[in-house]
Amino acid sequence: MIDLYFWTTDNGYKARHMMEESGLNYTIKPINLKEQEQFDPDFLKISPHHKIPAIVDHDGPNGETITLFESGAILKYVGSKMINRLYPDDVVSQVSVDQWLFFGSAQFTTIAQQFGFFMVRSAIDIPEAKSHYEELMKDMFTCLDLELLNREYIAGDYSIADISMYSDVRVYGVDKFIGFGAYPNLKRWFSSISQRPAVHKAWGPY
Secondary structure, three states, X not given: OEEEEXXXXXXXXXXXXXXHHHOOOEEEEEOOHHHXXXXXXXXXXXXXXXXXXXXXXXXXXXXXXXXXXXXXXXXXXHHXXXXXXXXXXXXXXXXXXXXXXXXXXXXXXXXXXXXXXXXXXXXXOOHHHHHHHHHHXXXXXXXXXXXXXOOOEOOEOOOHHHHHHHHHHHHHXXXXXXXXXXXXHHHXXXXXXXXXXXXXXXXXXX
């Protein structure tokens, strides 16, 4: 059994999406960020930097209980543990998946969160910041669209690399933000993943 410490953020949905794809037994443990539950001392033992998602696997390697934070690390761990793996065994394929996993975790989500802050959450209107992050988001959408020109998924077969970017594309691909008008390949990729049963469950009630 895996405990998933979750809230309704882009990274939170990545981990829930991963758990639904995995077929592994898991339980959601909500961490209400609005109530600052992420600073609870017990949660800090699991996620020292007070971030969600985090997991506790009660059946980890060698039968030990392990804790894990950082969405990218969680995707790689769970993707390797599931029976129908979404992290490949082949080393060459791993290289491709890893580079896009790290792109999704370290670059794409980081920029998307800053974009969301200045476009939605900031109490101060800063046009320069909005313009800057909008251009960065469009650049990354363009990058993904070009990569998907001749392939169905970002690293070949469907994998954790796709899951690492799906939630931010879902949030910011709507017309009021970036939209899909200039990115037909990315739109096709998004539509394909959106139809997966695991995605419907992951973005549903909990």
